[in-house]
Amino acid sequence: MTPIDTLILARRVVPVAGPTRVLEDHAVAVRHGHIEAVLPAAEARERFEAVEVVELDDHVLLPGFINAHTHAAMNLMRGIANDMPLMPWLTEHIWPIESAFMSPGFVAEGTDLAMAEMLRSGTTCFNDMYFFPDVVAERVDAAGMRAAVGMIVIDFPTVWAANAAEYLDKGLAVRDAWRGHERITPVFAPHAPYTVSDEPLEKIRTYADEMDLRVHMHVHETAFEVNDALEKTGERPLARLDRLGLLTPNFLAVHMTQLTDDEIDHCARTGVHVLHSPESNLKLASGLCPVQRLIDAGVNVALGTDGAASNNDLDMIGEMRTAAFSGKLAGAQPDAAAVSADTALEMATLGGARALGLDEITGSIEPGKAADLCAVDLSAIETAPMFDPVAAVVYNASRERVTDTWVAGRRLLADRRLTTLDEAQLLDTAARWRDTLAGHARQPAARRSSE
Numbered sequence: 001m002t003p004i005d006t007l008i009l010a011r012r013v014v015p016v017a018g019p020t021r022v023l024e025d026h027a028v029a030v031r032h033g034h035i036e037a038v039l040p041a042a043e044a045r046e047r048f049e050a051v052e053v054v055e056l057d058d059h060v061l062l063p064g065f066i067n068a069h070t071h072a073a074m075n076l077m078r079g080i081a082n083d084m085p086l087m088p089w090l091t092e093h094i095w096p097i098e099s100a101f102m103s104p105g106f107v108a109e110g111t112d113l114a115m116a117e118m119l120r121s122g123t124t125c126f127n128d129m130y131f132f133p134d135v136v137a138e139r140v141d142a143a144g145m146r147a148a149v150g151m152i153v154i155d156f157p158t159v160w161a162a163n164a165a166e167y168l169d170k171g172l173a174v175r176d177a178w179r180g181h182e183r184i185t186p187v188f189a190p191h192a193p194y195t196v197s198d199e200p201l202e203k204i205r206t207y208a209d210e211m212d213l214r215v216h217m218h219v220h221e222t223a224f225e226v227n228d229a230l231e232k233t234g235e236r237p238l239a240r241l242d243r244l245g246l247l248t249p250n251f252l253a254v255h256m257t258q259l260t261d262d263e264i265d266h267c268a269r270t271g272v273h274v275l276h277s278p279e280s281n282l283k284l285a286s287g288l289c290p291v292q293r294l295i296d297a298g299v300n301v302a303l304g305t306d307g308a309a310s311n312n313d314l315d316m317i318g319e320m321r322t323a324a325f326s327g328k329l330a331g332a333q334p335d336a337a338a339v340s341a342d343t344a345l346e347m348a349t350l351g352g353a354r355a356l357g358l359d360e361i362t363g364s365i366e367p368g369k370a371a372d373l374c375a376v377d378l379s380a381i382e383t384a385p386m387f388d389p390v391a392a393v394v395y396n397a398s399r400e401r402v403t404d405t406w407v408a409g410r411r412l413l414a415d416r417r418l419t420t421l422d423e424a425q426l427l428d429t430a431a432r433w434r435d436t437l438a439g440h441a442r443q444p445a446a447r448r449s450s451e
């Protein structure tokens with residue numbers, strides 16, 4: 001018998017990579033945070049002696065979800081301003097609140113709240129873009145999650161930095177402090193083409209090339225963004241980023257709802273990754289990313305929720321469903337076969353790992369990778385009868401059915417109980433922030449007389 005730390009026996013395992021789509025009655029053996037073997041359950045019982053055995057008789061075991069675009073601490077602003085488009089939402093509501101209340105404490109408490117929500121819905125890794133990335137990294141380390149932490153840059157001064165040079169210096173200090181950490185990856189995070197000028201973008205390109213680091217940026221989120229840039233400069237934002245040398249396999253373009261056929265081909269040629277956030281795009285009425293056309297052209301597409309202030313949740317199961325449904329109407333013609341359940345699951349797992357350059361480490365259930373896993377119970381009325389576990393998870397399970405989440409072999413959600421974060425305390429924290437921010441919540445418009 002080989003000693004291991006954990007043996008997870010599941011009715012079904014969906015590895016997302018490898019020759020078999022669904023493995024029936026299989027086991028995942030975990031040792032020192034990594035997947036030692038994936039094998040039939042009966043064989044595993046004979047071969048391994050585990051410190052902990054977890055039996056998941058009614059479940060499907062999946063790779064943990066990778067939320068490829070979020071602003072975790074924005075959980076504290078969930079639902080504070082709704083039913084309006086991006087620019088008024090940002091400039092009249094979110095940015096004024098951020099400028100009045102942003103602090104290391106806001107980010108620590110907001111990030112903890114977000115991580116609790118993510119772990120409770122099967123997410124093991126997230127790609128963050130927010131203030132005080134030093135604090136984000138500390139909270140991620142303490143909670144045991146995996147994250148890409150954004151070295152943010154924006155042209156205007158904030159409580160985090162006064163100018164481009166300071167944003168870069170402080171970002172790089174975060175990178176130095178967490179260099180080599182097993183679960184934390186630094187990523188450049190210039191906010192958007194309309195908020196970051198050429199000079200800092202050129203510096204970012206030079207550093208990213210030298211250090212082989214990813215660059216995470218909102219791009220072509222709305223038609224307004226593209227038309228405004230065209231009017232002011234005669235150049236589309238993506239063309240400008242290309243001119244600045246940023247379009248490489250290190251570039252992660254979030255949103256991309258406005259794309260010409262030539263731009264799609266150019267993304268494929270340059271190896272840019274697209275981070276798709278359909279619920280945020282729908283809620284802000286920004287537009288729809290042509291996901292299937294990008295995938296058909298050879299572009300890697302990952303899935304992210306965006307922040308809870310524009311989504312309004314961090315639920316990757318819901319996001320997969322929305323990606324699949326909206327993807328069927330986002331091409332040149334309606335196409336029910338576009339963005340299938342399998343495609344949505346791949347975007348939410350391996351696609352995210354590829355985007356972050358972590359596909360050697362996570363994103364699928366394969367020996368040698370980190371044991372980043374989640375289990376979904378498919379025994380409830382809501383998923384019965386169950387013909388196909390992938391379709392069940394994407395099209396009709398919900399995040400409440402996630403029972404367990406492991407990151408690097410550590411069980412951070414055990415039978416729906418968080419093991420590193422205190423749920424009751426987080427609810428108190430959220431209530432305290434609600435009282436603090438309540439005066440800034442946007443009042444819904446009055447009912448129309450016809451209603």
Ligand SMILES: CSC[C@H]1O[C@@H](n2cnc3c(O)ncnc32)[C@H](O)[C@@H]1O
Nearest residue numbers: 071094129130131152154191218307
């Ligand atoms: C510089 S930290 C990140 C910055 O981004 C803002 N933000 C949140 N969601 C969006 C979005 O969908 N598009 C553009 N900017 C967004 C957030 O409020 C922070 O200020």
Ligand SMILES: [Zn+2]
Nearest residue numbers: 071218306307
């Ligand atoms: Zn965003």
